[in-house]
Amino acid sequence: MKLEQFVDKALGNELYKAQLSSGMEATLIPLNPAVNRTMVHLYTRFGSIDAKFLDSNLGKEVEVEDGTAHFLEHCAFYDPEGNDALQWFGKKGVSGNAWTSFDHTCYHFSSINENLKRNLDFLISFVTTPFLTDKVVEKEKGVIDQEIAMYEDMPGQVILVNLQKALMKKHAFARSIAGDRNSIRRITKEYLISAYNTFYHPSNLKLVMLIPSESKDAMKYFELAEEINNGKNFSPQKAPEFVYVDEPLEVNQKKIVARHKVPEPLVFMGFKGSMGMDKNADERLRENIVSDLLVKTVFSPSSKAFYELVLKKVIRPNSFEGFSYSGRGFGIFGVNGSIDDEDKFVNGVNEMVKKQVNGEMSKDLFDIVKKASINEMAKVFELESPRSLQSAMIHILASGFNPMNYMSTLLDVTYEDVLEAGKKYLDTDNYAVSVLLPEE
Amino acid sequence: MDFTKDILGNGTRLYVYQSDLYTHTSVDFNFYSQRDESNAAKTLVNMVMMGGSKNFPTNQELSLAAEKEFGAILMNKSTVIGDLHTFGFYLDILTKESLISGQKTLENTISLLADIIQNPLINDGKFNENDFERKKEELLLGIKKEKLDKGTKAALGFLKLVFGDAKCVYPKNGTEEDVEKLENFELVKLYHNWMSSLPRAIYVGTHLNSKYIKEVFEKSFDTLPKCKGEAHIEKTPKKNLSTFFEEQDSFDQTVVYAGVPVKVPKKKEDREALNLLNFYLGGYTNARLFTEIRTKRDMAYGAYSHLDLHKSLMFGTAGVDIENKDKTVDIMLNEIGKVASGKITKSGFKEAKNYLLNLRLMSLHTKGKRLDFIEESLLSGWKDQIKDFETAYTNVNYEDVVRVASLIKNEPIVYCLLQGGRK
Numbered sequence: 033m034k035l036e037q038f039v040d041k042a043l044g045n046e047l048y049k050a051q052l053s054s055g056m057e058a059t060l061i062p063l064n065p066a067v068n069r070t071m072v073h074l075y076t077r078f079g080s081i082d083a084k085f086l087d088s089n090l091g092k093e094v095e096v097e098d099g100t101a102h103f104l105e106h107c108a109f110y111d112p113e114g115n116d117a118l119q120w121f122g123k124k125g126v127s128g129n130a131w132t133s134f135d136h137t138c139y140h141f142s143s144i145n146e147n148l149k150r151n152l153d154f155l156i157s158f159v160t161t162p163f164l165t166d167k168v169v170e171k172e173k174g175v176i177d178q179e180i181a182m183y184e185d186m187p188g189q190v191i192l193v194n195l196q197k198a199l200m201k202k203h204a205f206a207r208s209i210a211g212d213r214n215s216i217r218r219i220t221k222e223y224l225i226s227a228y229n230t231f232y233h234p235s236n237l238k239l240v241m242l243i244p245s246e247s248k249d250a251m252k253y254f255e256l257a258e259e260i261n262n263g264k265n266f267s268p269q270k271a272p273e274f275v276y277v278d279e280p281l282e283v284n285q286k287k288i289v290a291r292h293k294v295p296e297p298l299v300f301m302g303f304k305g306s307m308g309m310d311k312n313a314d315e316r317l318r319e320n321i322v323s324d325l326l327v328k329t330v331f332s333p334s335s336k337a338f339y340e341l342v343l344k345k346v347i348r349p350n351s352f353e354g355f356s357y358s359g360r361g362f363g364i365f366g367v368n369g370s371i372d373d374e375d376k377f378v379n380g381v382n383e384m385v386k387k388q389v390n391g392e393m394s395k396d397l398f399d400i401v402k403k404a405s406i407n408e409m410a411k412v413f414e415l416e417s418p419r420s421l422q423s424a425m426i427h428i429l430a431s432g433f434n435p436m437n438y439m440s441t442l443l444d445v446t447y448e449d450v451l452e453a454g455k456k457y458l459d460t461d462n463y464a465v466s467v468l469l470p471e472e
Numbered sequence: 473m474d475f476t477k478d479i480l481g482n483g484t485r486l487y488v489y490q491s492d493l494y495t496h497t498s499v500d501f502n503f504y505s506q507r508d509e510s511n512a513a514k515t516l517v518n519m520v521m522m523g524g525s526k527n528f529p530t531n532q533e534l535s536l537a538a539e540k541e542f543g544a545i546l547m548n549k550s551t552v553i554g555d556l557h558t559f560g561f562y563l564d565i566l567t568k569e570s571l572i573s574g575q576k577t578l579e580n581t582i583s584l585l586a587d588i589i590q591n592p593l594i595n596d597g598k599f600n601e602n603d604f605e606r607k608k609e610e611l612l613l614g615i616k617k618e619k620l621d622k623g624t625k626a627a628l629g630f631l632k633l634v635f636g637d638a639k640c641v642y643p644k645n646g647t648e649e650d651v652e653k654l655e656n657f658e659l660v661k662l663y664h665n666w667m668s669s670l671p672r673a674i675y676v677g678t679h680l681n682s683k684y685i686k687e688v689f690e691k692s693f694d695t696l697p698k699c700k701g702e703a704h705i706e707k708t709p710k711k712n713l714s715t716f717f718e719e720q721d722s723f724d725q726t727v728v729y730a731g732v733p734v735k736v737p738k739k740k741e742d743r744e745a746l747n748l749l750n751f752y753l754g755g756y757t758n759a760r761l762f763t764e765i766r767t768k769r770d771m772a773y774g775a776y777s778h779l780d781l782h783k784s785l786m787f788g789t790a791g792v793d794i795e796n797k798d799k800t801v802d803i804m805l806n807e808i809g810k811v812a813s814g815k816i817t818k819s820g821f822k823e824a825k826n827y828l829l830n831l832r833l834m835s836l837h838t839k840g841k842r843l844d845f846i847e848e849s850l851l852s853g854w855k856d857q858i859k860d861f862e863t864a865y866t867n868v869n870y871e872d873v874v875r876v877a878s879l880i881k882n883e884p885i886v887y888c889l890l891q892g893g894r895k
Contacts, residue, residue: 044570066493069834116767122758123823125830144833174770181725181891182773182791185622293722295616334536342531343602349531350519350610370613400536404543407566414495416838471722 099211305363512646677839731787
């Protein structure tokens with residue numbers, strides 16, 4: 033087994049990678065050995081954007097209901113005998129969980145630095161062994177129904193899903209990750225099995241280990257993973273073929289308005305970023321970082337443009353924030369806020385954007401924002417919030433990037449790069465708005 | 473747990489926990505007072521102070537100054553614990569020299585904080601009028617937003633059922649009426665009064681030397697008026713003890729609260745046992761509530777219990793469909809009843825203890841948990857538990873949790889926020 037090593041000189045972190053015999057790719061990021069927390073993840077490249085895929089068994093294109101990847105996450109949480117995997121974790125004093133995102137589903141556990149072999153074996157076992165019965169499917173419908181009800185009571189969730197729909201004409205990023213209460217009722221065992229067989233083979237599963245360890249011991253973790261994988265006797269299977277659509281530049285809908293429990297209008301204004309998989313990983317990573325810095329600079333609360341809008345009462349300083357979402361073949365970014373008049377907000381942001389992309393974007397501010405971004409990455413490795421580290425690493429890896437290239441790429445990005453991206457993507461004639469108005 | 477305790481020349485308590493694991497320094501600068509109608513004024517003065525200071529006259533300049541320090545996080549905050557209201561500031565600063573080429577981020581950021589606290593922009597006895605009006609409006613909107621939030625509404629509804637209008641349930645940011653009454657010049661008077669009368673404490677988690685930390689604070693806060701005393705959480709007031717209430721709102725999900733009063737033990741060992749008992753009941757995904765409500769019956773996404781020692785309450789909560797509300801209440805009260813009568817399985821206890829201990833071990837390195845623990849222990853008068861932070865719960869055995877079960881009074885209180893669908 034060949035072990036590749038990657039080093040981030042700026043932060044002093046390392047990453048090791050190897051391909052296991054089963055086809056599974058394994059990654060190790062050694063953490064500070066003084067910390068008593070091991071975090072292991074097994075993720076599949078299957079998320080809400082993979083609503084259409086080529087079924088490996090049927091050999092034809094299949095389209096599934098909204099929320100299928102998330103539903104499958106729930107159903108996968110059973111061991112080969114049909115026992116709830118959460119219960120196993122609980123009995124062993126291990127914290128197990130999972131999440132579904134736009135482009136991946138991740139199963140993980142956190143434990144003290146003991147019993148790694150036992151825990152890793154169980155994780156790989158239950159994820160790679162389906163227990164998809166009619167009973168399990170019906171059971172999880174009840175739980176997911178309440179999960180969706182919980183999200184539907186959150187204005188922040190509802191407004192984002194609407195923005196996704198408003199932005200995308202064809203791309204499945206328009207679909208809600210959890211689906212809705214009608215779509216999950218239509219999900220069948222057959223579709224779940226089809227998705228499972230296509231995406232849950234080791235050729236599409238990635239093992240990511242965040243383990244307090246010394247670099248010299250890295251190989252032993254890969255040997256352990258290899259031993260466990262070999263014991264499962266996986267039959268060979270090609271990695272799945274993903275279906276990527278050509279998403280047009282134009283947004284789908286200018287505006288979607290709904291009502292919710294908000295005291296005044298809540299507005300999410302979004303722009304399409306780089307879409308598609310035609311560029312290589314390094315190019316896409318750079319684009320992601322450029323977009324991120326663009327959002328942070330243009331919509332920075334430290335900018336004069338921001339303060340002018342505050343004084344004109346176009347935005348409220350405590351509720352104005354830039355955002356960006358990106359992943360395997362998609363990217364969006366924008367800004368959200370609440371104010372008494374949504375049109376005033378949108379016009380104000382457009383004016384702010386136009387001025388900045390036409391040359392008023394402060395280079396000094398860009399330099400400051402860039403340095404602050406270095407801090408953000410440094411902070412996740414401090415492990416004050418282990419979840420932040422997990423999220424950041426899995427997101428970067430699932431997008432096809434190497435976390436150890438992040439810092440060097442960030443340091444290389446220039447003001448001119450960001451200004452150019454602003455001119456390209458912050459098109460004030462091509463944006464979508466999602467608004468929540470107060471209930472009547 | 474070893475941490476340093478100091479008192480600055482201006483009377484502010486300083487607590488520093490140091491570990492070489494950290495690359496950042498976090499600072500919580502807190503003012504303490506009673507939780508009551510003045511919550512709104514305290515929150516507002518806190519917000520207005522972030523609007524600008526003598527050396528950074530606008531919020532934009534303040535924000536830029538913090539961002540220059542490698543993106544230091546600087547924010548105002550307002551919270552409640554027991555019958556106390558806390559307002560203040562939170563800082564998080566990258567201070568590891570190897571990562572920032574030796575810049576003095578800590579000193580610069582603490583100076584910035586000191587300027588905000590000691591030198592807010594006050595002219596002719598008033599804060600900047602535009603800032604004041606803007607922050608007042610933001611605070612009002614924030615209160616309205618909280619009233620519309622399902623979780624906040626349900627939690628408050630349950631607590632009001634138990635305590636009525638007692639101060640210990642007063643909203644942390646006050647009410648809309650409290651905010652509307654506030655005048656600029658009055659707020660300035662309150663600011664001056666609070667700077668010299670309210671007890672203050674600073675909690676720092678860092679890799680830097682505690683002596684150096686103290687020096688930085690002494691130097692920066694040289695004009696802060698002297699304060700006296702320490703804050704303490706007082707006893708929970710007598711309960712109203714209405715036992716049942718339901719109300720409806722236009723949500724998609726029903727929230728259930730079911731709880732009972734508990735007697736708060738004086739001994740640390742008994743508090744640990746009671747906490748472990750609560751964990752067994754509803755602290756994790758194999759606990760009684762999660763198992764009976766979600767795992768066996770698929771009625772909720774999550775069902776957990778909480779022990780609030782400052783309010784002497786143990787309660788379960790879950791979000792369910794209205795059809796399952798009564799069943800959920802029955803299950804919660806049944807499980808609480810079992811626990812209250814000491815019907816705890818040995819295997820369940822063993823598993824819960826193991827899980828809780830492991831969870832603690834996994835997060836022992838975090839500064840947030842340690843500092844929160846120090847603060848709560850000091851405010852509550854539970855200093856005895858601080859030294860045993862690393863080994864807490866290890867000596868709690870099955871007999872201990874059965875014994876402390878008698879502290880739970882099986883007098884159920886149920887509150888339901890019923891769904892009504894989106895309008």
